[in-house]
Each structure stands twice: as structure tokens, then as C-alpha cells.
Amino acid sequence: MPNFVKKNLDVIDEFKHKGKREQLVQLLREKGIDDENVLQAINKVPRHLFMDSAFEEFAYKDQAFPIAADQTISHPFTVAKQSSLLHIHPNDKVLEVGTGSGYQTAVLVEMGADVYTIERQKELFDFSQRIFRKIKIRPKYATYGDGYKGLPSFAPFDRIIVTAGSPTIPKTLLKQLAIGGIMVIPIGQKNQMMTTFLRVGDRDFEKMEFGDCQFVPMLERTEK
Ligand code: SAH
Numbered sequence: 001m002p003n004f005v006k007k008n009l010d011v012i013d014e015f016k017h018k019g020k021r022e023q024l025v026q027l028l029r030e031k032g033i034d035d036e037n038v039l040q041a042i043n044k045v046p047r048h049l050f051m052d053s054a055f056e057e058f059a060y061k062d063q064a065f066p067i068a069a070d071q072t073i074s075h076p077f078t079v080a081k082q083s084s085l086l087h088i089h090p091n092d093k094v095l096e097v098g099t100g101s102g103y104q105t106a107v108l109v110e111m112g113a114d115v116y117t118i119e120r121q122k123e124l125f126d127f128s129q130r131i132f133r134k135i136k137i138r139p140k141y142a143t144y145g146d147g148y149k150g151l152p153s154f155a156p157f158d159r160i161i162v163t164a165g166s167p168t169i170p171k172t173l174l175k176q177l178a179i180g181g182i183m184v185i186p187i188g189q190k191n192q193m194m195t196t197f198l199r200v201g202d203r204d205f206e207k208m209e210f211g212d213c214q215f216v217p218m219l220e221r222t223e224k
């Protein structure tokens with residue numbers, strides 16, 4: 001267990017954190033996020049519990065931060081942007097690839113989605129499970145595995161969100177999208193383009209692009 005996990009399990013959500021979250025929500029509004037469901041979820045989820053408590057005072061700034069296993073918790077703006085692009089309705093069945101800290105998962109669960117999430121790093125998978133239990137966030141299903149494969153036994157999904165940069169378009173994931181469903185994914189090598197695919201038919205997808213972004217790479221197979 002990474003050291004900070006033990007510490008984080010003792011940290012609590014206090015009044016001062018709530019105040020900082022409200023300021024963050026205001027900032028996200030100014031940056032153009034207008035999906036109220038997303039903003040309310042960000043207002044509720046204690047982001048500081050998903051990061052090393054050494055960074056607690058920065059948890060509600062619009063910054064990415066290192067988590068375990070050389071990965072990062074995305075900028076709140078990125079989380080808000082990807083969540084908005086999904087156009088979530090209550091009980092939408094959402095596949096998330098790259099649980100990481102679990103922060104994005106928690107935001108989607110707060111938005112009312114039924115979330116199925118996959119993480120390839122065992123250390124992060126274990127960390128996210130502990131935090132979910134602590135703050136009583138319940139994804140429908142969380143697993144340690146290779147997200148390139150998706151979760152065929154649970155497909156089709158209404159929505160798919162990939163939170164790591166994929167060098168190419170993962171066809172296996174597109175196949176697991178319901179007709180009428182949306183996938184949001186950063187596509188590219190070093191820098192990526194935030195991209196959505198709307199499945200309009202069995203073989204037809206409408207692609208849209210939403211600007212440059214930078215994510216850690218989506219990698220194949222799992223790591224202990
Ligand atoms: N949504 C996360 C972002 C974490 S960074 C958060 O809010 O904290 C991206 C994550 O994707 C990393 O944890 C990385 O290990 C994971 N990842 C990369 N490739 C993957 C794959 N093929 N399957 C599952 N997870 C993957």
C-alpha cells in the first residue's frame with residue numbers, strides 16, 4: 001500500500017474543503033462548463049481524499065497531480081469537460097477505462113451513472129477501492145484489467161470514457177458502445193485530441209474533436 005493511502009484514510013472532509021469546492025465550481029463555470037449535473041457532482045466529491053495528503057491544499061485548484069505508479073489525477077477542468085461531453089442521464093451504463101485515483105469515477109457515480117471501471121495498475125486499483133469504501137461511492141463494477149479489451153460481458157454501454165491517451169482508436173471499445181451511445185477519448189501519442197464518437201448505426205460513427213489535451217498513455221496489459 002502506498003504510504004499516502006494510510007494517511008488519506010484518516011483525512012476527513014471538512015467545512016473548509018466544501019468552501020474550496022464551491023470556488024472550484026465557480027472557476028469551472030468561468031472556464032465554460034455549464035452542465036449543472038457535472039458541477040453539482042464536483043461540488044460534492046472530496047477530491048483531496050483522492051490525492052496524497054501532502055498536496056491537500058492544492059486539491060481544489062485546477063491542477064493535475066501525481067498519484068501512485070507514475071500516474072496523474074486529471075485537472076478538474078478535464079474531468080468536468082469529459083463528463084460534460086458524455087451527456088449523462090440517470091442510470092446510463094458507463095464504461096470507464098483508467099480508474100486511476102477513482103476521482104473521475106466518483107464524479108460519474110454522483111451524476112447518477114451506473115459505472116463500470118477498469119484499471120491496469122494493481123496499486124491504483126487497490127487504492128481506489130479503499131477510497132470508494134471510505135466515502136461510500138458505489139460503482140456498479142470495478143476491476144483490475146486491461147481496458148483495451150473493455151468489458152464484453154457487460155456490453156453494450158450507453159457511454160464510454162477513456163481517461164488515458166490512446167495512440168489509435170480502440171475498435172474493441174467502439175464495438176461495445178450501444179447505438180446512440182457516446183465514447184469520449186483522448187486520441188494521440190504525446191499530445192492528444194479530445195475526441196467523441198457517437199454511434200449512429202451498426203457500422204456508423206460520428207466523430208467530433210474538442211481540442212488538444214495531455215494524458216498519460218493508455219497501455220496494454222496489466223501491471224502488478
Ligand atoms: N481518471 C483518473 C485518471 C488517471 S490517469 C483520475 O481521475 O485519477 C489514467 C489512468 O489510466 C492510469 O491510472 C493508468 O494506469 C490507466 N490506464 C492506462 N492504460 C490503461 C488500460 N489499458 N486499461 C486500464 N487502465 C489504463
